[in-house]
Amino acid sequence: MTEHDLLYALALQHVPNVGDITAKKLIQHCGSAEAVLKEKKQNLLKIDGIGTVILSELFNDIHLLEAEKELQFIKENNIEAFYFEEDAYPLKLKHCIDAPILLFKTGNINLKNRPVISIVGTRKITTSGIAFCEDLIESLAVYNPVIVSGFAYGTDITAHKAAIKNNLQTIGCLAHGLNQIYPKVHKKYMVDVEKNGGFFTDFWSTAKFDRNNFLKRNRVIAGLSEATIVIESAEKGGSLVTADIANSYNRDVFAVPGRPTDVLSVGCNNLIKQQKAHILTTPFDVPYILNWKLQDDKKPAIQKQLFVELDDTEKAIYNYLSENQKQQLDLIAIDCDLPIFKVASVLLNMELKGVVRPLPGKLFEVV
Structure with missing residues (x-):
């Protein structure tokens, strides 16, 4: 969004009694934050759910003055501001009714194609x-x-x-x-x-x-x-x-x-x-x-490598599964005398090495 649009979005965000849900309703009706702040009060009162209490502070000049100060802070500190109608706004958050109309960011966040x-x-x-x-x-x-x-x-x-x-x-x-x-x-x-x-x-x-x-x-x-x-x-x-x-x-x-x-x-x-x-x-x-899926470059090879190196815990689980064939995770942990979370982590490493594979019902077997 432009600096001008950001200024008015900040001003609207600054208004008391106007939360994110109400702000979005006003913006949807008027077309933009600037249009909201320049609309006639009697027209806004026609919007369902908008009353005099909500609009009592809307047209106070202090909101634009404070917005100018905050905009200066944002520029001086290289902060990114995301407006809820922009494509760059986090998609999952955009779907939430009470998500903020403006979200401020520092760092190198990239949510594209990532769980x-x-x-x-x-x-x-x-x-x-x-x-x-x-x-x-x-x-x-x-x-x-x-x-x-x-x-x-x-x-x-x-x-x-x-x-x-x-x-x-x-x-x-x-x-x-x-x-x-x-x-x-x-x-x-x-x-x-x-x-x-x-x-x-x-x-x-x-x-x-x-x-x-x-x-x-x-x-x-x-x-x-x-x-x-x-x-x-x-x-x-x-x-x-x-x-x-x-x-x-x-x-x-x-x-x-x-x-x-x-x-x-x-x-x-x-x-x-x-x-x-x-x-x-x-x-x-x-x-x-x-229902997460491993990317192709992260999936283990179909044929396991010869002479794969296993640590002592992996060897114990491998030998157990070799002798007992398909077994549930909980039973593996009990029979191998290991914590469930430890066994889960070890099994995932073994899956990536191509020596075991998961089956429905939290079953595992040797490849």
Whole structure:
């Protein structure tokens, strides 16, 4: 969009009582943000759902003045602004009714032809939660997904770091403007995130830091992605809000189950119990449910290589499958005395080496 159009879109975004849904309704009726701000009040009042309260601040000159300041900030800091009607606006987010009319970006984000998943959870993630999150991302790396999260403590930063480690794009969705970073201790990760993806926000540089911003930010996390994964959560928490938003967008939700006595598993267990999420016990559950396909250059050769090198764990699983033929993932883990998530990761590596292949029903066999 032109600088002129961006100025008026910013001005409309600045108006109190005019949220994203209302702004889109006004733009659809008038044709553009500029046309909205220049339309006669009596004509706008004819629009269904538009009343005097919404329009009370619409024609205040302060909005254009503040928009000019924010536009200057955007230009000085090389920030990209995406308008919801543009092709460059993230496609999945565009389909969400309450998606922001303007989205601001830094970094090198490229969502074209890539699966996008959000990973969220508690800020007090456990060591087993960290291990599961890292193994999940490592196992899915072959599908080249973009990993979205909120750049917060715990699960969020674990997901971002694991994505970077596996050379995957990662996007931090912020609950504040691009003039700051929260938490400040995560500033050291900003360069790597922007090299491997970047940051999105719909907040201005002048936005006050408010806890409610995090709840508003969650709609962007859920909206960008085809699926949201909750690693760990207490009975209440922001990640459950994100899961609910994802459900409202008709997106898939996954939750990692845990023991009923574990405080940080209650939220995930409830999502599964209430049929708001698929149960996630192995990395294979994600591509299976979402119907992801490996690219041709990532698929294992049909004929396995002679003298393929296997580590001790791979040898144990290979020997087990050679003796027992087709076996389910859970049974392999039990009989080989290994955690399910570990077996899932090892099996994926063995599949890429061309020594095992997956079958329907989470069965595996030696090639």
